[in-house]
Amino acid sequence: MQDEGMPGACKSAGSIIQPHLRLRDTVSIMIGIVIGAGIYETAPLIFQNVANVWQAFGVWIAGGVLTIIGGLCYAELASTYPRSGGDYVYLSKAYGSWAGFLFGWTQLAVLMTGSIGMMAYIFADYAVTLCRFGAASEFIFASGAVALLCIANLAGLAFGRGTQNTLTLLKFLALTALVFAGFLSPHVERAQSSGSASGGSLGLAMILVLDTYGGGNDAALVAAEVTDKARNIPRAFILGAALLIIVYLLVNAAYICALGFQGARQSKAIAAEVLKSSLGPFAGRAMAILVMVSALGALNGMLSTGSRIYAALGCDFQMFRRLAEWHPKRGVPAASLLAQTAIAILLIWFVGTQNGRACINAFLQSTGFGALEWSGHGGFETLLRCTAPIFWTFFLMSGVSLFILRVKDPSAVRPFRVPLYPLFPALFCAMCGYMLYSAAVYAGKLLVIGALPAVLGCILYWCGARRTARV
Numbered sequence: 001m002q003d004e005g006m007p008g009a010c011k012s013a014g015s016i017i018q019p020h021l022r023l024r025d026t027v028s029i030m031i032g033i034v035i036g037a038g039i040y041e042t043a044p045l046i047f048q049n050v051a052n053v054w055q056a057f058g059v060w061i062a063g064g065v066l067t068i069i070g071g072l073c074y075a076e077l078a079s080t081y082p083r084s085g086g087d088y089v090y091l092s093k094a095y096g097s098w099a100g101f102l103f104g105w106t107q108l109a110v111l112m113t114g115s116i117g118m119m120a121y122i123f124a125d126y127a128v129t130l131c132r133f134g135a136a137s138e139f140i141f142a143s144g145a146v147a148l149l150c151i152a153n154l155a156g157l158a159f160g161r162g163t164q165n166t167l168t169l170l171k172f173l174a175l176t177a178l179v180f181a182g183f184l185s186p187h188v189e190r191a192q193s194s195g196s197a198s199g200g201s202l203g204l205a206m207i208l209v210l211d212t213y214g215g216g217n218d219a220a221l222v223a224a225e226v227t228d229k230a231r232n233i234p235r236a237f238i239l240g241a242a243l244l245i246i247v248y249l250l251v252n253a254a255y256i257c258a259l260g261f262q263g264a265r266q267s268k269a270i271a272a273e274v275l276k277s278s279l280g281p282f283a284g285r286a287m288a289i290l291v292m293v294s295a296l297g298a299l300n301g302m303l304s305t306g307s308r309i310y311a312a313l314g315c316d317f318q319m320f321r322r323l324a325e326w327h328p329k330r331g332v333p334a335a336s337l338l339a340q341t342a343i344a345i346l347l348i349w350f351v352g353t354q355n356g357r358a359c360i361n362a363f364l365q366s367t368g369f370g371a372l373e374w375s376g377h378g379g380f381e382t383l384l385r386c387t388a389p390i391f392w393t394f395f396l397m398s399g400v401s402l403f404i405l406r407v408k409d410p411s412a413v414r415p416f417r418v419p420l421y422p423l424f425p426a427l428f429c430a431m432c433g434y435m436l437y438s439a440a441v442y443a444g445k446l447l448v449i450g451a452l453p454a455v456l457g458c459i460l461y462w463c464g465a466r467r468t469a470r471v
Contacts, residue, residue, distance in 0.1 A: 064245030071237030085312030094401035104313035121378035182254020230415030352378030386450030
């Protein structure tokens with residue numbers, strides 16, 4: 001990408017974007033985004049699809065190894081092209097402006113904003129167990145969380161960074177309490193811990209594990225703001241992935257210690273049951289607080305990193321030039337943060353309320369599609385099921401871009417190179433391909449609906465954006 005002819009907002013952004021994220025800040029963003037509610041909600045499903053404890057730990061370790069390999073690939077891309085926007089930059093350079101545009105557009109229209117809405121509703125689902133004040137409680141909690149964290153990020157770099165670090169620290173403290181509760185549980189059934197059972201689908205277990213590890217690549221979106229990029233970007237990806245493996249293995253070990261293998265398989269609320277052994281009747285409230293803190297950390301990380309995608313999009317495409325505006329004193333992409341928050345709250349209303357879902361179903365029925373069955377966290381699981389294949393398509397394209405850019409841009413300074421090239425990048429691409437296939441099978445007919453934002457993006461690009469591409 002070039003600076004010639006850039007909109008004025010992008011020229012000023014270059015002087016506003018200053019490196020301020022230290023190694024621990026970048027790792028905090030990565031951990032904060034990845035550890036959401038998955039470790040509490042998918043663990044029983046994973047246990048149900050393995051034959052014994054050792055298989056369970058095996059899939060978590062395998063998922064962690066693949067996460068480290070993916071982190072190595074992103075470490076090379078992010079340290080070679082340390083511009084704000086992450087995948088947007090790599091896709092644009094490797095395939096052309098159309099790929100970057102589609103990535104940025106779909107993230108803004110549904111992928112990142114939908115993930116934000118999903119995490120906000122996870123927060124809301126548990127918040128209402130502590131305080132409910134009417135039929136609109138979930139919507140108010142979800143939209144309120146998004147709005148307040150947007151304000152925290154608009155307050156400036158220091159406040160936004162402090163918010164993320166605080167939420168990640170609280171998340172670690174909560175997880176530490178959960179692990180101790182499991183290991184010190186007075187109801188340990190060690191005989192069950194080594195038992196075996198008929199396994200389900202090991203492939204499904206792997207899919208669930210990889211989904212739980214997902215999101216670490218978002219740390220690349222803030223590469224321009226990392227200090228000592230050549231050293232800290234690779235270190236952040238490697239250290240972050242290693243910490244995730246340790247945390248996930250310890251939490252699963254706590255589940256097994258407290259409930260036994262069979263008990264963990266049959267659990268409907270596994271973390272709450274572990275806490276119940278130590279906290280008794282207060283376990284439900286403790287569990288709600290645990291998940292709410294985890295959800296807020298992930299939500300804040302996505303709000304912060306996602307806004308960098310649209311700021312990069314605005315720099316290169318005239319129709320989105322307003323999104324490229326950074327606040328001159330606070331050093332944040334204010335316009336992108338506000339646009340992302342507005343769309344996320346709009347999705348929360350459409351997908352998470354009865355009236356909104358009725359509007360969507362009425363539109364789908366008018367175009368020949370059947371009404372959707374909304375389920376799970378305000379209905380956002382249905383939305384993400386529709387769009388998961390699009391997400392994994394872009395993820396796969398980013399992996400392949402490493403090969404393309406090695407050939408297309410051989411003179412680029414690469415402070416970090418993926419070890420055992422091309423083996424590790426090939427393994428990462430194979431994982432993405434497998435997840436893409438699995439997501440397409442899971443989406444089924446909903447894949448057609450999920451592809452609509454991408455199709456609309458193609459139309460937008462063809463009708464006007466391609467003429468103003470600044471790649």
